[in-house]
Amino acid sequence: MAKWMSVAQVKEKIEESSAEEVTAHYLEVIKKSKINGYIKVSEKALEQAKKIDAEEHDGPLAGVPIAIKDNISVVGLPSSCGSKILEGYAPPFNAHVIEKLLAAGAVILGKTNMDEFAMGSSTETSYFGPTANPWDLERVPGGSSGGSAAVVAAGEAPFSLGSDTGGSVRCPAAFCGVVGLKPTYGAISRYGVVAYANSLEQVGPLANNVRDIAVLMDVIAGYDRRDSTSIDSKTEYQKALVEDVKGLKIGVPKEFFGEGTHPDVEKAVWNAIHKYEDLGATWEEVSMPHIKYALASYYIIAMSEASSNLARFDGTRYGLRENGENWHAMVSKTRAEGFGTEAKRRILLGTYALSAGYHDKYYLKALKVRTLVKQDFDKALSKVDLLMAPTMPNPAFKIGEKIEDPLTLYLSDVNTCPINLAGVPSISVPCGFTDGLPIGLQIIGKPFDEPAVLRAAYTFEQNTDYHTKRPLEVA
Amino acid sequence: MVYENPDGVRIGLEIHIQLNKLKTKMFCGCSTDYHNAAPNTHTCPVCLGLPGTLPVLNKKAVEAAIKVGLALEGEIAEETQFHRKNYFYPDLPKGFQITQYDFPIVSNGKVVIEGEDGEHAVGITRAHMEEDPGKLVHIGSIGKSKGVLIDYNRSGMPLIETVTEPDMRSPKEARRFLDKFRNILEYLDVFDGNLEGAMRVDANVSVHWGTRVEIKNISSHKGVERALLYEIMRQKNVIRRGGKVSQETRHYDEGRGVTLSMRTKEEAEDYRYFREPDLMPMQVTDWIPAIKETLPELPDAKRSRFIEQYGITDMHAKSLTSKIMLADFYEDVCAEGVDPKIAATWTADVFLGELNYRDLAISSYDGKKISFIHAKDPKIKNSFKVSDMVELVNLFAEGKISDRAAVEVIRTMLDTTEEKTPSHIIEEKGLFKAEDDLVTKAIAETIAENEAAVQDYLGGTEKSLNFLVGQVMKKTKGTADAKTTRELIIKELKG
């Protein structure tokens, strides 16, 4: 069996042989993995595939294997969120997206590695050790959905689910040379996804090509009454896959090409924009003056929400419990032992930002900035159809290179987090290489205009071959 | 007459009520009917706060809150939203409580009570929606507890917290406020006050218009009155000794009847409120007209109507409308064509008085019978039928039984769970007026004719009583009921 297959190819293979054989193939590849992409491989995957075969399941993903980020609840598998504090916790319910996947016939391969509670851009803060970038095993895969991106890039799953709070799908997609979509806020139910920052995050698909992203979106998107922020947009994602960008108006926000941007990244993104021009699109520079405050606003909001979301991990009901002479001592010890450095840092900073005396100065101000950033997007996207920019200012860095310097690490989210503040959709597609490392082009659209985003991404893919390149390190 | 409030007492209340008449919890589909259930059987991933769960607002709870707001003559917010109140406690599964903060659903209401000097308005600052935490169950007594168990059945129960202005000037006014408030809520059919934990009260009190002290978590109306009486005395003593009342939170020890310091102002918690990102702000203005339509007649309006329609006194009207179930019972009795004034006397004075004397609280009314349970021992319960009251009132109105006999019938009916109609009891006990008069006459004669036996009995010779009873039986040719006769003689002789 070919190591890298699109969903269509996987389905062909299932036709020819069986879901069981296809799943066995992926389990075999995973067994030889050099990247530590999975926290837990499902022991029931084969059984599930057999059942699909026996039932002659006719769902859109019948027998197609998928990898799931470890913060998405799946019955029968642990859900650790890359943290020690959830040791032994297995959710008794499926996330909405998992229900949808199972109904469509998908086979869950396992749970992928991630930064602890999705707090990071390198997958190095995971309690289960870092995941390696398939393009260079000494480098990070990006994060926080590093495992989900790396396993797709390494052929250990045809596609996967991640979650994107400030770039957590797009960053690893760019670093690992795969496609990753952050849908519009509300497009996919968050029910069953362990919250890091509720007002910012969305589940997002990762795949080797744009079509597979659309295939996955058609299965998992839509209204769910259990998530009050979910919206029924009735979008038909695969229908958007039309190879045509004639007359498309592209905005290029200069604020996304900041000082620290790697020259090769800048060049690759401009090449892509010129490619669109060749295909009949036009581009213009747009200005988004408040983008420079987005990063600070993003971190304050995300940390504030996180400080509250992570309060439930107190050793009382599930997960890790350390002994203490009374309840408070038990909670303190459990949290001291269970959370890693980055989670603690964000809980403390978030607690601080919400505290009396600082609440207005930090949290409320961050909310005001958020409104201004949203307005920047509204304004820019009223003049053009899409915005294009580098996903990440730099290619993947070395494992250990930035982990001791959180501020520099936070800065790497500079181009991705404004999108979460605004709640708009954004995709990262491969658009070049520098020193053998992939570069991602970010395409940003209006709220619920995933069709325009997917159409542009698909057209680019049909006219370039970056997405067909494979990391030789793991070949 | 104007109440002078000599100690400058100001009392404000914060009242948590459970919307326990709703079918499901505040943010999940779990049933609210957990009061007799095994621990942790009315829970789901949402109310257990498992990672990844999200709250879904129960619209019925919002409707109930609007109903309460309208009944309290408050303003309903055009836009309302939820916040998170962050603190750690084992009964709080998410580490925060979903509540309302600066956009409560209700503000600026009022409740008129019978104050120290007539009608007195107590301002309602605000009322907001929130979820209840779980419940801690100590193994053994709190002091020497070997451990704590947590029951999350209560977790996520819909609550309304109502905050009053410090408008009450005495513990009695606070108690009256609570009685009236509870009565209004029961009229709205959103709340059953008899269920455990249905209403919890925090009170703040100051004397001489000074520093206010908060007393937390008092579970009964009587408890509130007692706690406030104690706390006012304590504060007055502090001042008399030249001290200063410090701003603090105190706990009421119901058993000892005292308040004890819990924490001072410096130790006040910072709850780091912020908007609950998983719930969208709501606009409810459009809901109001339809909800207004469903508002029932409230206690004050019903009281006025009773005076008008049934020609009864204000005292009777007030008493009958103090409980929606009693008011409905009375109206159904009247609907059977009985004399409403007589029915009012027998329902409001005798029936209600006998219930109170027995510590029985009205718990339900199904249109046929009114049920009640013992305030402390829920195993003791009974009911009283509309048809029985109608029969009793008619028998009395027709002159067939005396006052005394009617009271006797009501007492008997409350003390037995056997199915017996009033005539049945009257027959059994020989309480019909003719026989009744005969017995009364026979007793009087017997006492007059048997001076020696009477003196012996009063001197302690029990046997003489048997002799007297025998004499009465002889005089009435055996028609008198021996037990009743015995009681009547004792009453006659010993008062």
Ligand SMILES: [Zn+2]
């Ligand atoms: Zn529940």
